[in-house]
Amino acid sequence: MTARDFPMRDGCGSIEKPDSAEVEDLEIRLLLEGVFQRYGYDFRDYALSSLKRRTRNFSAQEGVSTISALQEKILRDPELMERYLHALSVNVTSMFRDPGFYRAFREKVAPFLRTYPSTRIWHAGCSSGEEVYSMAILLMEEGLHEKTRIYATDFDEKTLQQAKTGVYPLQAMADHEKNYIESGGKRSLPDYYVARYDHVMFAERLRENIVWAQHNLVTDGSFNEFHAIVCRNVMIYFNSALQARVHKLFHESLARFGILALGEKETIHGSPVAACYGTVDEYEKIYKRKQ
Amino acid sequence: MRKSTRESNDVRGFVAIGASLGGSDALRVLLSGLPENFPAPVGVVLHRDREGGALLTEYLRKDCPLEVREAEDKTPIAPGIIYIAPANYHLLVEKxxxxxxxxxxxxxxxxxxxVFFESVAEAFGKYAAGALLTGNSDDGARGLTAIKxxxxxxxxQSPETALASRMPSAALADAEIDRVLPLDEIAPFLAETFTSRK
Incomplete structure (x- = not known):
């Protein structure tokens, strides 16, 4: 038997034609085009596989059976669009996610940041904020907090509002604490928050140097010059063309010798600006702009 | 002529393997049984602890005649290479x-x-093969249904040869399965299926 001869079920009513995947791909492209033209949100260069999953889950949740049917409703209903937007934004994160990254940042990047009188860090795609507060805690413990401003941005306003409050469920804190300790944390996580009933709220002194702002990596440009840009597990949802554009944006937005930190399984190799960077920590994907 | 999104895809086949409890040993048996000239790419999802790191890749590399590496974001899919899903991320395939x-x-x-099997089903259609091994989970049955x-x-994997039979049994109950094979016969079967191209 050859690969071409896999058992085919043509003519059997209960089996979908293999090209139904292609029809759905077409439907999703039409939806994204419609969303862009109607609302200005541009998801056309997102990685299709995971976008399709989230769209399909959203359709099921909204009781719509096809993506074309979803399109019809979204174009006429801005509130549905807002829910779709929120569904497309992946907000699964935790404090000190990948503790090894924070350890490397503490050991290899903090000493470099200390050489500046004041520093700006851009946390792009900050989601619900856990990783931003993690960075604020790290900076505080490294004596950098006073002179650093963190610009935390996300395209989803709803998520950003939630991040701004600094309020999180208490039950998640045990896992966060474990990560914090593994990341080389010098104190104890509860030093940084107050617990009330089943929630915690992060201390005001952590939040005072964080600027929260809506920014869309797909459509918005550079807005400052930074000494470090942290963008972890955000670009995995983009296709290669969009990744290349965002890499250019980051390159333009970094000061010379500025730091670029990506997610553990992302890589700068293959991006058009790869040659402009040197490596600080290859395993943790921390790079430094050379030119 | 109708435009096909799959035309540009040089890789014609794809083998997707899923395993859970008892999976690292089962995978080692399966992967080491594949021939050196295996012509399709192989993707592997094993349920594991998020701290697994590169240890699994190292372990599976032993005795395996093919190149074994961890998949990263946008890693190109090439034939004859075994790609392992990294811990703590869902793995999907695009074109x-x-x-x-x-x-x-x-x-x-x-x-x-x-998640993995469903994306393989959509990207590779009739050129996809899914193999589900040992595990104490219900994961994989929906994915095999999509591949079908x-x-x-x-x-x-035949449940009686699996360290944990729940996962293969769940798939047998819920999905349409072409072959139920003892662990050591899966690699030869895949080799025969994929290498005998004219």
Whole structure:
């Protein structure tokens, strides 16, 4: 038997034609085009596989059976669009996610940041904020907090509002604490928050140097010059063309010798600006702009 | 002529393997049984602890005649290479490269076998083969159903040869399965299926 001869079920009513995947791909492209033209949100260069999953889950949740049917409703209903937007934004994160990254940042990047009188860090795609507060805690413990401003941005306003409050469920804190300790944390996580009933709220002194702002990596440009840009597990949802554009944006937005930190399984190799960077920590994907 | 999104895909076949409890040993048996000239890419999702790191890749590399590496974001899919899903990410395939996602766990797992198999089914259609091995989970049955629905081939490790029989049994109950094979016969079967191209 050859690969071409896999058992085919043509003519059997209960089996979908293999090209139904292609029809759905077409439907999703039409939806994204419609969303862009109607609302200005541009998801056309997102990685299709995971976008399709989230769209399909959203359709099921909204009781719509096809993506074309979803399109019809979204174009006429801005509130549905807002829910779709929120569904497309992946907000699964935790404090000190990948503790090894924070350890490397503490050991290899903090000493470099200390050489500046004041520093700006851009946390792009900050989601619900856990990783931003993690960075604020790290900076505080490294004596950098006073002179650093963190610009935390996300395209989803709803998520950003939630991040701004600094309020999180208490039950998640045990896992966060474990990560914090593994990341080389010098104190104890509860030093940084107050617990009330089943929630915690992060201390005001952590939040005072964080600027929260809506920014869309797909459509918005550079807005400052930074000494470090942290963008972890955000670009995995983009296709290669969009990744290349965002890499250019980051390159333009970094000061010379500025730091670029990506997610553990992302890589700068293959991006058009790869040659402009040197490596600080290859395993943790921390790079430094050379030119 | 109708435009096909798959035309540009040089890789004609894809083998997707899913395993859970007892999976690292089972995978070592399966992967070491594949011939050196195996012509299709192989993607592997194993449920594991998020601290697994590169240890699994190292372990599976021993005795395996093919190159074994961890898939990263946008890693191109090439024939004859075995790609392992990284811990703590869902693994998906696009036309000719891998994609990762940090979306919520599915079936309590990340990477989840269903997420992986479903994307393989859509990207490779009738050229996809899915193999589900040992595990104490219900993950994988939906994924195999998707592979079948898009015309691909499904293989399940015979439950009595599995360290944990729940996962293969669940697939046998819920999905349409082409072959039920003892662990040591899965690699020869895949080799025969994929290497005898004219």
């Amino acid at each position: 000719n490269h891998f994609a990762l996602s940090t979306e919520a766990p599915v079936n309590h797992a990340r990477p989840a076998i269903d 629905r898009y015309g691909g081939m499904t293989v399940v």
